[in-house]
Amino acid sequence: MRIARFSTDEGMAFGVVEENTIAVVAPHPFGELTFTGQRLPLADVRLLAPILPSKIIAIGKNYAEHAREMGGEPPAEPVLFSKPSTAVIGPGENIAYPEKLSERVDYEGELAVVIGRLVRELPASRAAEAILGYTVANDVTARDLQQRDGQWTRAKGFDTFCPLGPWIETEVDPADLAITTTVNGEVRQDARTSQLQHDIPSLVAYVSQVMTLLPGDVILTGTPAGVGPLEVGDEVTVTVEGVGALTNRVVSRD
Structure with missing residues (x-):
């Protein structure tokens, strides 16, 4: 559905x-x-964006090859960071490139989990009870600011930096889905969710040990290798097998 x-x-x-x-x-x-x-x-x-979450929790370096392309090894535990709800846009809406503040803005295609009910300290074996379904996400990142700041809040938090959509698919098995990102029709990322270092039940359980998850909250599960820059005028599409395709165009914010 x-x-x-x-x-x-x-x-x-x-x-x-x-x-x-x-x-x-x-x-x-x-x-x-x-x-x-x-x-x-x-x-x-x-x-529109299929949900306006109270919070967006994202997982960093959850594909081994992406961790390595960023200059490190996959972490033993999930790396958590957050994006504000004001970053959310929907399919067809524009990503606003903040050219006065950043010279390098990257796409990061991801599978996103949408939480369906209030949960706290949930074991991985019961994670499915908490999940409403799955959507497509683009964890847009000002890479130069991420490197300069040493933490990720500003780089990940600009308005329009969290496209979600086109809908929530409730009946897909997320264990082994193809995920691709194209820019102007050229494939830049091509991977499968079976390559996740920490699978979805583990992620839901891990996050719920830290904070209460509410209906509509979103967990971004991580991006595969192949991240790279966007330019004003680019059209970026993230596609997750069995879920859908999410397309946004990049415009100047300034």
């Missing part, structure tokens, strides 16, 4: 995408879905 968040002239709502239509649900997608009976042509709605 593909759960989307969308807007029309009448406002914002959630719905289930079924071929070329969207069946509206209310008031939210958590718990048992309540369908309103309204069905709209998919072409007549604008897809």
Whole structure:
């Protein structure tokens, strides 16, 4: 099932995408879905980021080859950092390049986990109980600021630096999915989620030992090797097998 968040002239709502239509649900997608009976042509709605999370927890260096391309070895434990909810944009929205502050902005294609209920200190064996589904993410990063600051808050936290979408897929097995990133149609990242150093149940459990996870929270599971720079005018697409494709264009913020 593909759960989307969308807007029309009448406002914002959630719905289930079924071929070329969207069946509206209310008031939210958590718990048992309540369908309103309204069905709209998919072409007549604008897809938004599928969720506006209270928090976004991301995992650094979770693919071995990416850790090595960044000059290190894969860490023994997951490396956690956060992105603000104000960084979230949806499919088709623009990534704003902050040219006055950064000279190197990179794409980082990722599989994202969407939490479906409140959990705390959850064992990995029960992680599936906490997961609503999966979406596609781009952990956009001002690489020069990341290196200069020695920590990642500013580099990862600019407005528009967390594209999510196009929807939440609830029925995919995330253990071994192809993940690719293209820039202007050229493949830059090509990997599988089976290469994750720390798998998704382990990540959900690990994060939940630190902080309470709320419905709608998002965990970014890490990016594979092949990260690289974006330029103003580029079109970047992250595709996760069985989930969907997320496309955004880069524009100047200044």
